[in-house]
Amino acid sequence: MTKNSLKNGPDEFGYYGEFGSRYAPEILMPNLIELEEAFNDAINDKKFLDEFNYYLKEWIGRPNPLYYAEQLTKKVGGAKIYFKSDHLNHLGAHKGNNALFQILLAKRMGKKKVLCETGAGAHLIATAAACAFKDLPCIGYMGRDDIFLQSTNVLKAKLFGAKVIECVDGTGEKGVLKDACTSVLKAWSSDPDAFYCCGSAIGPHPFPRIVQYAQSVIGKEIKEQILEKEGRLPDAICACIGGGSNLIGAIHEFLDDKEVKLYGVEPEHSAALTNGTVGIMQGFKSFMLQSETGDSTLATQSLASGINFYSAGPEHAYLKKIKRVNYTHVSDKEAFDAFQLVCKTEGILIAFEPAFAVGYGIKLAKEMGKDKLLVLNICGRGDKDIDTAERILGDKLE
Amino acid sequence: MAEVIRTLILRREFWEINLSDRIKKIFKNLKEKNNKALISFSVAGFPDDQTSLEICKVLSDSGVHIHELNMPHAEAQADGPIIQLANIKSIKKGINLDKIFMIAEKLRLHNPNLGICLMGYLNNIFIYGIEKFAEKANKAGVDALICVDLPADVKEEKQIRDALKKVGISLIKLITPTTNENRIKEITMDAESFIYSVNLKGITGVKTVQVNEANQQIDRIKKYTNLPIVSGFGIKNPQDAKEIAKSNCDGVVVGSQIVKYIQENIDDKNLPQKVGSYVKTFVEVLK
Numbered sequence: 001m002t003k004n005s006l007k008n009g010p011d012e013f014g015y016y017g018e019f020g021s022r023y024a025p026e027i028l029m030p031n032l033i034e035l036e037e038a039f040n041d042a043i044n045d046k047k048f049l050d051e052f053n054y055y056l057k058e059w060i061g062r063p064n065p066l067y068y069a070e071q072l073t074k075k076v077g078g079a080k081i082y083f084k085s086d087h088l089n090h091l092g093a094h095k096g097n098n099a100l101f102q103i104l105l106a107k108r109m110g111k112k113k114v115l116c117e118t119g120a121g122a123h124l125i126a127t128a129a130a131c132a133f134k135d136l137p138c139i140g141y142m143g144r145d146d147i148f149l150q151s152t153n154v155l156k157a158k159l160f161g162a163k164v165i166e167c168v169d170g171t172g173e174k175g176v177l178k179d180a181c182t183s184v185l186k187a188w189s190s191d192p193d194a195f196y197c198c199g200s201a202i203g204p205h206p207f208p209r210i211v212q213y214a215q216s217v218i219g220k221e222i223k224e225q226i227l228e229k230e231g232r233l234p235d236a237i238c239a240c241i242g243g244g245s246n247l248i249g250a251i252h253e254f255l256d257d258k259e260v261k262l263y264g265v266e267p268e269h270s271a272a273l274t275n276g277t278v279g280i281m282q283g284f285k286s287f288m289l290q291s292e293t294g295d296s297t298l299a300t301q302s303l304a305s306g307i308n309f310y311s312a313g314p315e316h317a318y319l320k321k322i323k324r325v326n327y328t329h330v331s332d333k334e335a336f337d338a339f340q341l342v343c344k345t346e347g348i349l350i351a352f353e354p355a356f357a358v359g360y361g362i363k364l365a366k367e368m369g370k371d372k373l374l375v376l377n378i379c380g381r382g383d384k385d386i387d388t389a390e391r392i393l394g395d396k397l398e
Numbered sequence: 399m400a401e402v403i404r405t406l407i408l409r410r411e412f413w414e415i416n417l418s419d420r421i422k423k424i425f426k427n428l429k430e431k432n433n434k435a436l437i438s439f440s441v442a443g444f445p446d447d448q449t450s451l452e453i454c455k456v457l458s459d460s461g462v463h464i465h466e467l468n469m470p471h472a473e474a475q476a477d478g479p480i481i482q483l484a485n486i487k488s489i490k491k492g493i494n495l496d497k498i499f500m501i502a503e504k505l506r507l508h509n510p511n512l513g514i515c516l517m518g519y520l521n522n523i524f525i526y527g528i529e530k531f532a533e534k535a536n537k538a539g540v541d542a543l544i545c546v547d548l549p550a551d552v553k554e555e556k557q558i559r560d561a562l563k564k565v566g567i568s569l570i571k572l573i574t575p576t577t578n579e580n581r582i583k584e585i586t587m588d589a590e591s592f593i594y595s596v597n598l599k600g601i602t603g604v605k606t607v608q609v610n611e612a613n614q615q616i617d618r619i620k621k622y623t624n625l626p627i628v629s630g631f632g633i634k635n636p637q638d639a640k641e642i643a644k645s646n647c648d649g650v651v652v653g654s655q656i657v658k659y660i661q662e663n664i665d666d667k668n669l670p671q672k673v674g675s676y677v678k679t680f681v682e683v684l685k
Contacts, residue, residue: 013551023520023547025476027574027599030581170472170479170486182473189476190600192576280521280554281473283547293494294525296472296486 006255006324009212010315014205017321020314022204024283027189031196036206038109043213052104056217059133060096064088066225066375071345078365079235079372084222084250086379087350091126093380094218094246095199099126101214102197103134111195117141117184119177119242120306120353121153122380123199128162136195138162141184144175146305153384177242177309178297181282200243201313204283208313215249222375223253230373238263238364239377240356241327242270242307244316246379255324264316265360266329270300272311273320273327279311286317303332303388304352306380334359336392339382351380352388418541418568421513421591424463425626425648434684435463435649436639437628438677439517439656441484442467442501443493445664450488451501453660456674458509461681463649464628465505466544469498469518476546478603480654484661495526499538506539515542515570520554528554528561536565542591544570550588559588568592573619575599575611586623592648593619597631603654607632613645620646640683652680 001008014021022032042048056062064085073081086094099116106114114136118124124140131138140157144166147154154164167183168175181203188196198207201215219237226234237254239247241264254260266274276287279294288311289298302308312327319325339355341362342348350358354377361376368374382389390397428435438457443450457465470485470493477485502514516535523531523545535543543562548555548569559569568591573582576599586593595615597607612629619627629642630651639650659676666672 013553015553018553021552022549023552024549025546025574026549026572026581026585027476027576027596029549029551030576030578170482178473182475185475186478186601190604192599280524280547281519282475290521290525291489292525294521295470295489295494 007252009209010205014209016315016318019285019317020205020208021285022283023280023285024204025189027192028185028204031188031192032204032206038105039206039210042105042108048104048108052101055100055104056097060089060100062089062217063221063225066222066229068229069346072342073365075341075345076362076365078370079368079374080370081361081365082226082234082373082375083348083378084218084375086218086246086377087348087354087381091129092383093122093126093351094215094249095122095126096129097217097249098199098211098214098245099123099130099197102210103127103130103136106136106195106197107134109195112136113191113194114138114197115141115184115187115191115194116197116199117177117180118199119146119180119308120304120384121146121150121157122306124162124164125153125156125160127197127199128157128160131162132160139187140164141167141180141187143167143177143179146176149305149388150384177305185282200245201248201315202243202282202284202311208284208315211245212248212252212315215245216252218246218249218377219251219253222250226373226375233257233260234373234375235368236261236263236364236372237375237377238265238357238361239379240265240304240307240353241273241312241316242309242353244313246377248313248315250377251325262325263360263364264325264327265356266327267302267304267307267335267356268329268331270302270308270310271329272309273316274329276311281311284314286311286314287320303335304356306351306353307356328360330356330359338362339389348378349382350378351382352385353380354378418566418591420511420541421464421568424513425592428463428648434643434647435628436461436681436684437464437466437630437649437651438462439466439468439651439653440660441470441481441488441657442498443470443488443491444484445487445660446491447493447497447501449669451504452670453673454501454505455508456670457677458505458512460674460678462512462677464513464515466515466517466651466653467498467502469495469516469522471519471522474519474546476601478601478654480603480658480661484657495522495531495534499534502535502538502540513541514539515544516540517544518546520545520547523558524554528557532561532565532567535567540567542568542570544572544594546572550584570594572596573615575615579618582619583622586619586625589623589625592626592628593623594651595619595627595629595647597629600631602631603658605632606634607638607642609641609645612642616646636679636683639680643684650684652677
């Protein structure tokens, strides 16, 4: 561990600066401590890490390419754009890296049941799939609105053997990712012997740290691949952020490389890091879109369910505070235009989530100049979004 | 080792001095009569500000010893659907801490002997300001605070405890079936006024308590503290309360059932009185 490195993780109480920690009810505290100890033990066990790396390669299909998006680069006319291709992973998104890690950990801990929450469903199918091949029952909590929008992911999860539980807010009017998060924490309180597989870099300590650890494989590959292709580090890395798992995974390896500029792109109407205030909910302290009294979250909206969240992980709050990462936002329209542009120029159907990264990345590339290198993290593929795309395009889809 | 014991003894003396006098007196009086405390619960601002105050007043007249006044939070992690719905309805009607302090103050003026305990989640207090919260709570005549998501690990726990200590308000600690011996030891060391023993693995208002389990846990806690212990979660009717009261506990909490009763009778013109009669059925079995 290097002193003063930004890669060291949180302090012993789970704090990143003033953010994070575990603001959990007592019923969950022993579980969180048990999990933290099990995690620390596992990452020092070579056999466990070998197993994780084996399945990353053989099951997820890593490393995936760092693809030079030549046509998009020409079209934009700025920095050389690379795509980190997590959309090519088995299961179609970066979520598999984390689900795999945590399910191996659950198995190592001797857990008999797995609970998870999900937004767009990517974490649900990843967890369900990992549970299937490790023979663990999986129960997924998903917002009612998201179940409607992401029905194919729900179907996939069920094929893998998961049970999907519909979540709504207290009034039963709406059900999105935040409601899935509250529901799964309640379910875990009622069944503390189960393993809770958290899908993003949020929640009480040690979840943000575990998710960051598992997802950091993305950035490690980016570093290795860009050095091989270009002989130098990129000038900028840009990824979308809701809870923040794909972003932290892409940038963690670069946090101490100050010459690499880092960007996190939120949806315009759920831009917690841009417009939020500091608060404490769902077990962690971070920037949040919340009411003036702090008694509730504000309603958020995004084309991309997976990043439609009222807050962001605590490490991101810290990286914002110390100005290491630039957090910004784009509109649904900019993201949808980017989604179509990538289809047409590169023949790649990206998910709506990374379309936010591409939407901002296009603007960024133009500003950067042709001798610069920009990596965009394509954290998932868009099969799940084609029904919505069809609804939006209507007759224009000839 | 001697130093540790000395510190413990000092702390014990500290409790005796700082323990909220009113709550201390309540448990002392009950103990002399060999009776148990009934702790009631309601959601501030539900069904509306005025009615929630009237309900509190009637409850205090019905013979409850301590009342927990809930500060609504929409993402309440430990609450089941009954309390959760009341929370959100109250939030939608514009409840806030200033209004809650007003309710508490009027309740205090109505009944000088009732133990008043605010209950809720940290963010409401954090956003309001910890020092300001302590001051206003004191002015309103509040005796204690239960904060659900405030384990000793987080920075605000000490800040809140210190701020409350300055004004003589106790921070109540929760112990649950998952809390191991070491944690019980640590938690009881910092505890004040009474311990809240959570009977169940789960959220409020869903499961029914198993008396044996509740008793086992109370005995586990008794090993480490002389503070009164109140037993809560899963008490659904006077019979449950009576059973739990046979244990070594010093009081019984009835929460979700009161809120459920309010929800079921929400259109009744005499709602507060009805709630009062309902809670009396619990008071009677504890006598």
